[in-house]
Amino acid sequence: MNIVFSPIGIIHTPFMEPEGTPIQTVFSKETRGAVEVFDQYRQALTDLDGFSHIILLYYFHQSRGPKLTCRPFLDNQERGLFATRAPARPNAIGLSIVELIKVENCLLTIGCPDMIDGTPLLDIKPYIGDFDVKANIRTGWYATAQNRVQTAADRRFSGS
Amino acid sequence: MNIVFSPIGIIHTPFMEPEGTPIQTVFSKETRGAVEVFDQYRQALTDLDGFSHIILLYYFHQSRGPKLTCRPFLDNQERGLFATRAPARPNAIGLSIVELIKVENCLLTIGCPDMIDGTPLLDIKPYIGDFDVKANIRTGWYATAQNRVQTAADRRFSGS
Numbered sequence: 001m002n003i004v005f006s007p008i009g010i011i012h013t014p015f016m017e018p019e020g021t022p023i024q025t026v027f028s029k030e031t032r033g034a035v036e037v038f039d040q041y042r043q044a045l046t047d048l049d050g051f052s053h054i055i056l057l058y059y060f061h062q063s064r065g066p067k068l069t070c071r072p073f074l075d076n077q078e079r080g081l082f083a084t085r086a087p088a089r090p091n092a093i094g095l096s097i098v099e100l101i102k103v104e105n106c107l108l109t110i111g112c113p114d115m116i117d118g119t120p121l122l123d124i125k126p127y128i129g130d131f132d133v134k135a136n137i138r139t140g141w142y143a144t145a146q147n148r149v150q151t152a153a154d155r156r157f158s159g160s
Numbered sequence: 161m162n163i164v165f166s167p168i169g170i171i172h173t174p175f176m177e178p179e180g181t182p183i184q185t186v187f188s189k190e191t192r193g194a195v196e197v198f199d200q201y202r203q204a205l206t207d208l209d210g211f212s213h214i215i216l217l218y219y220f221h222q223s224r225g226p227k228l229t230c231r232p233f234l235d236n237q238e239r240g241l242f243a244t245r246a247p248a249r250p251n252a253i254g255l256s257i258v259e260l261i262k263v264e265n266c267l268l269t270i271g272c273p274d275m276i277d278g279t280p281l282l283d284i285k286p287y288i289g290d291f292d293v294k295a296n297i298r299t300g301w302y303a304t305a306q307n308r309v310q311t312a313a314d315r316r317f318s319g320s
Contacts, residue, residue, distance in 0.1 A: 001280065003165045003219050005251040037242075041250060043228040046240030050300020057217070057253055059163050068203040080206030082197075082284040085291070090201060091165040091282045093217055093253070097294060120161065122251045124242040128299050130306070131245070132292065134257060139288050140210020146290070 007120035009037035009106075011058060013113040018062060033098070033113030035121060037106045045124075049103040053127035054110075058094045059120040060087035074145040083140065094119070097127055167280035169197035169266075171218060173273040178222060193258070193273030195281060197266045205284075209263040213287035214270075218254045219280040220247035234305040243300065254279070257287055 013033040035056070037045060048054065065088030069078040072086065081089060099111035108124075139146075173193040195216070197205060208214065225248030229238040232246065241249060259271035268284075299306075 001167055003167070003280070003282070005163045005165065005253075007161055007163070008250050041228065041242070044241040044250075045243075046229065047243035047301050048240055050298065050303075051243065052296070052298035053294050055255065057251075057255070068201065069206065080208055081204040082201070083205075083207035083211065083286050085285055085288070089283055090168050090204075091217075093165075093283050095215065095217070095255075095285060097292060120163070122163075123249055123253050125245055125255060126243050126299065126302065127294060127297060128245070128302055129297055132257060132294075134213050134287060134293070136212070137287060137289055138210065138212035139286065141207050142286065142288055143210075 005122055007038075007059065007122065008041050008124075009035055009121040011035050011056065011113065011115055011117075011119040011121055013115055013117045013119075015113070015116050018116060031111070031113060032101070033110045035108040035110055035124070037108065037121070037124075039106055042106050045103060045106065048100065048108075048124070048126065051100055051126045053097055054100045055125040055127050055132070056096050056098060056121065057123040057125070058096075058115060059122055060089070060092035060094045061118075061120055062116060063087035063089070063092040065092060066090040072141075072145070075141055079141055093122065097132075165282055167198075167219065167282065168201050168284075169195055169281040171195050171216065171273065171275055171277075171279040171281050173275055173277045173279075175273070175276050178276060191271070191273060192261070193270045195268040195270055195284070197268065197281070197284070199266055202266050205263060205266065205268075208260065208268075208284070208286065211260055211286045213257055214260045215285040215287050215292070216256050216258060216281065217283040217285070218256075218275060219282055220249070220252035220254045221278075221280055222276060223247040223249070223252040225252060226250040232301075232305070235301055239301055253282065257292075
């Protein structure tokens, strides 16, 4: 069964290549990016400006994959791919929750982007606390590696 | 530009049709579901059991779309599609954060499913507070409609 998607826009960020691109949005608090939504979807952006945060789903277009395991940059051993956020996924869909700063026609200004410039956008969803904020969570290998989450750049797209 | 994905598994829930399927996972706290991951991806599930919550990305296979606006079941007026979580999206990708109760070989037991039985699974990601929990959020039209979020079933797949 093949499922065919097409980009609905392009994400523009200051990050031109995988090396130096921050891991997840928590590391790029001062950075701005832009989401250019294709004009045919303009009407679908109505009401989005009421939301402070949005979920971006996008295509990891530079993913070299898939792999079944990978070594997260935070960690020193191989982990199952689905227990990581690495790009080398069977379906290379990336997910980032970013701050929505401004909506101007088809151009969204976002805070804290963590994807490569030119990333094809697949979907935009509003971030809603009732659905998306969970409490009392356990985070497995990540919890123990968490103290190492200080570095702003990673090697997630290269090699392992 | 076409992007071709294939299911990595199937989601099983008690919900056989759109009518009666809960809106988002907050309404199905007592419900259990199962994620059957195809055997070829077994190794990618390693380490997942350390996480209490996972993000499921899936294909809204019964979506009648796309539409550029829709009337959310919570609301009484049309909203821009990207400001809603409705299935009628240009790329019909669904996102739910569910509790991970058990991992047994390729079968995950999950809590609070909100999708239809037989939904094709596209990706599994670990839910990580540092990346996925945001504070001080504004939720636009949803905030004003929030008080109406009491009903467990919706008409999100039918008509508008």
